[in-house]
Amino acid sequence: MTPPPMELCVGLDKGHKVTKLPKRERPSHRKGKRSKRVKLIRDVVREVSGFSPYERRVMELLKVNRDKRALKFCKKRLGTHKRGKKKREEMIGCLQAQRKAQAAQA
Numbered sequence: 001m002t003p004p005p006m007e008l009c010v011g012l013d014k015g016h017k018v019t020k021l022p023k024r025e026r027p028s029h030r031k032g033k034r035s036k037r038v039k040l041i042r043d044v045v046r047e048v049s050g051f052s053p054y055e056r057r058v059m060e061l062l063k064v065n066r067d068k069r070a071l072k073f074c075k076k077r078l079g080t081h082k083r084g085k086k087k088r089e090e091m092i093g094c095l096q097a098q099r100k101a102q103a104a105q106a
Contacts, residue, residue, distance in 0.1 A: 051094075058091045 008014055051059070054077050061070040067088070075084035 055087075055091060058088065059095055062088075062091055062095055 007016055054073070058070045058074055061067075061073065070091070071084050071088050074087045075081055078084050078087055
């Protein structure tokens with residue numbers, strides 16, 4: 001008759017056996033995740049105030065298929081390549097939404 005597995009001080013499963021507690025989510029892991037409230041507020045502000053002049057210029061560049069020039073312009077205004085790419089994608093999305101709205105009206 002073999003004895004039950006015991007707490008050994010050597011090997012892969014060494015040490016005192018404990019039941020693991022589920023880890024709570026750290027507040028730092030939620031950083032950057034947009035809440036419903038913030039999204040609603042930003043949508044309302046965008047609807048009321050519209051686009052800034054540099055955003056309108058970026059949209060004009062995108063309308064004439066000058067994607068690279070639009071990226072360079074965004075990068076110059078916003079400071080980093082990553083921010084520029086994000087803004088360009090946002091403006092492309094806005095243009096697509098406008099086109100979809102016009103198609104739905106017609």
